[in-house]
Amino acid sequence: MNGTVLITSKNPFKYQGFSYVIKLGMMHTDGSERPTSPYHNWSLRWGKKVSEKFAFKIVSEFIQAKDWIGMDQRNYDRSNGVLLPGNRQTDPNYDGVNAYGDETTIDLRQVLTGIAGQAPFLAPFINSISGSPIRVSRTGYTEQELLNPNTINFKLGGSVHYKLSENTEASVAGYWGTGNTVYTGASRYSIKDFKMGQYKVELLNKDWLLRAYTTQENAGQSFNLAATTQNFNELWKASGGSTGWYAQYGQAY
Missing domain, CATH: 2.20.50 (Outer Surface Protein A; domain 2)
Structure with a gap:
């Protein structure tokens, strides 16, 4: 402004x-x-x-x-500026309009490749689902919580x-x-x-x-809700690394 x-x-x-x-x-x-x-x-x-x-x-x-x-929890594609179907329970890459911290997202295939290397018996299954991007976002927080x-x-x-x-x-x-x-x-x-x-x-x-x-x-x-919650997520559980949030997510799901 x-x-x-x-x-x-x-x-x-x-x-x-x-x-x-x-x-x-x-x-x-x-x-x-x-x-x-x-x-x-x-x-x-x-x-x-x-x-x-x-x-x-x-x-x-x-x-x-x-x-x-802000109470709008609809799913949002920030790169294209359009609303999407789905919510946190149905879309792994959910990014709520008034949710913060879920802006962090990666293609899970890069994590699954590492898991397949550590657990060869999972490689056939991982290879079968790795044809297209598998984007997953971190869990965010609502404005009421922040x-x-x-x-x-x-x-x-x-x-x-x-x-x-x-x-x-x-x-x-x-x-x-x-x-x-x-x-x-x-x-x-x-x-x-x-x-x-x-x-x-x-x-x-x-x-x-x-x-x-x-x-x-x-x-x-004072703080920026999006940047602060992204950093907060990284503080309690880093996204990357063999013990990070995405590695744990990939192993569990």
Whole structure:
């Protein structure tokens, strides 16, 4: 997702006082995949002109809701982008739309060849079924097993402003936020303990502008569902090798 967001905040010299906004909403109103849940959004601002030269403001926002969880377990051919018949019980190469970790797949013939070499009495049977590819995927995990749908977002910001002259104003500002949510891009992402801050120093004149800023980001414990579950599968049982998951699968089935 690419783009530019232009944010122009209110100057505390011109906009003073305390204000707040409370928004309420309902999510998942049809209740088809999860119960209806509330959406809460609270925000506030306090701006104060202390003197003709000095002013400050403080802003904050808190959002709480429950995000959606993908429930589509239909079989999916990712290379061609089409749905397929079958499920985990009927298709050894099952890859669910909202299942993760089952993206790992191999042609089992390369494993069966090794088994035939170790157990020659199985060679005739293995040779009889090795004419066409035998693709098998690792067992995946559903979103319900991986995601926490509770969305929380907290933001805090503030700035101090000082008028150097009638036409020139200096300011120092900082904006910081943290939260948990679920993000959909090329894959599904669990955004957990994410933190971001932006801080700036600015000189503003009616004819010119001088600004220095920095953006600091910490992904916290966020993770990509597909990549993480694939790595998790490899951690508890490696796919390859004579004692790996595929070797064990080939010997058992």
